[in-house]
Amino acid sequence: MDATAHISAFRQWLEVERGYSGHTVDGYLHDVGEFYDFLRAGGREDGPVAAEDVRMFVASLYQTNSSATVGRKLSALRSFFRFLCRRGVLAADPLAGIANPKKGAHMPVFLTVDEVFSLIEEPGPGDRFAARDTAILELIYSTGMRVSELVSRDINDLDFDTGMVRVTGKGKKERIVPFGSAAAEALQHYFPSRASHLAVLAGKGKKVDREALFLNRSGTRLTSRSVERLVRTYALRAGISAEVTPHALRHSFATHLLEMGADLRLVQELLGHVSLSTTQKYTHLNMDHLTRVYDAAHPMAGK
Numbered sequence: 542m543d544a545t546a547h548i549s550a551f552r553q554w555l556e557v558e559r560g561y562s563g564h565t566v567d568g569y570l571h572d573v574g575e576f577y578d579f580l581r582a583g584g585r586e587d588g589p590v591a592a593e594d595v596r597m598f599v600a601s602l603y604q605t606n607s608s609a610t611v612g613r614k615l616s617a618l619r620s621f622f623r624f625l626c627r628r629g630v631l632a633a634d635p636l637a638g639i640a641n642p643k644k645g646a647h648m649p650v651f652l653t654v655d656e657v658f659s660l661i662e663e664p665g666p667g668d669r670f671a672a673r674d675t676a677i678l679e680l681i682y683s684t685g686m687r688v689s690e691l692v693s694r695d696i697n698d699l700d701f702d703t704g705m706v707r708v709t710g711k712g713k714k715e716r717i718v719p720f721g722s723a724a725a726e727a728l729q730h731y732f733p734s735r736a737s738h739l740a741v742l743a744g745k746g747k748k749v750d751r752e753a754l755f756l757n758r759s760g761t762r763l764t765s766r767s768v769e770r771l772v773r774t775y776a777l778r779a780g781i782s783a784e785v786t787p788h789a790l791r792h793s794f795a796t797h798l799l800e801m802g803a804d805l806r807l808v809q810e811l812l813g814h815v816s817l818s819t820t821q822k823y824t825h826l827n828m829d830h831l832t833r834v835y836d837a838a839h840p841m842a843g844k
Contacts, residue, residue: 552570594635652781657793679727684718687791692762692768697752716810
């Protein structure tokens with residue numbers, strides 16, 4: 542079985558037909574590659590993949606990985622094997638009959654409104670890119686964008702007349718999301734420093750990216766990792782104990798909307814969720830919030 546050729550074809554299918562991001566594709570291929578590394582280590586890389594190979598691989602995963610990680614790796618392999626079945630490379634799916642591990646109830650991390658405000662107010666005069674970082678924090682909280690969606694935004698994706706931003710999400714699906722006045726103000730405050738930064742770099746003969754909304758010190762597009770790092774830095778400085786990531790701001794956006802009475806379908810559209818069931822996890826957070834408020838406020842709650 543020519544694993545290299547099949548993995549290459551799988552990559553093309555993920556990128557072209559499924560429209561997955563480079564980060565997602567790399568994750569799928571890493572998990573598939575780990576399976577073939579396991580086969581090679583056992584001297585079983587030749588010939589068709591057997592169900593026994595898969596069962597042994599799954600058993601090895603449980604020795605060093607959490608159930609969530611095992612589930613992710615199995616999902617990648619399941620997609621790969623189904624792809625090979627459709628191409629006639631495999632007669633049957635070797636993962637058939639092997640169930641994904643049961644997932645524990647996982648509630649997303651989110652911040653209180655006060656914590657969000659503290660986080661957004663943290664960038665200050667001592668920070669070289671304070672205006673940019675404030676705009677980043679405001680825009681994530683105002684729109685609920687994923688960090689990958691944020692860093693791929695261009696200047697032209699913003700429409701200040703309507704207060705809308707064009708977002709390209711998973712599967713290259715496009716949606717239009719409103720952003721608030723605080724985010725608009727932060728962006729307008731960021732633009733002069735952005736223009737100055739580009740002018741200095743261009744004057745030095747540096748190659749810069751004039752289309753990207755958020756830039757790094759080199760004048761090129763900011764990465765997801767850089768945004769994750771700056772969010773974590775400001776959260777620690779603000780004294781927020783939770784493990785704060787850009788995704789925590791996205792969760793906060795959704796949770797706070799529901800707490801204020803927003804319709805679940807609206808939140809689904811704003812977040813870019815394909816399935817309503819994905820959005821429904823926030824209703825659990827909302828019910829927890831309502832229970833706490835009831836327990837604290839109702840005179841009979843403690844009896």
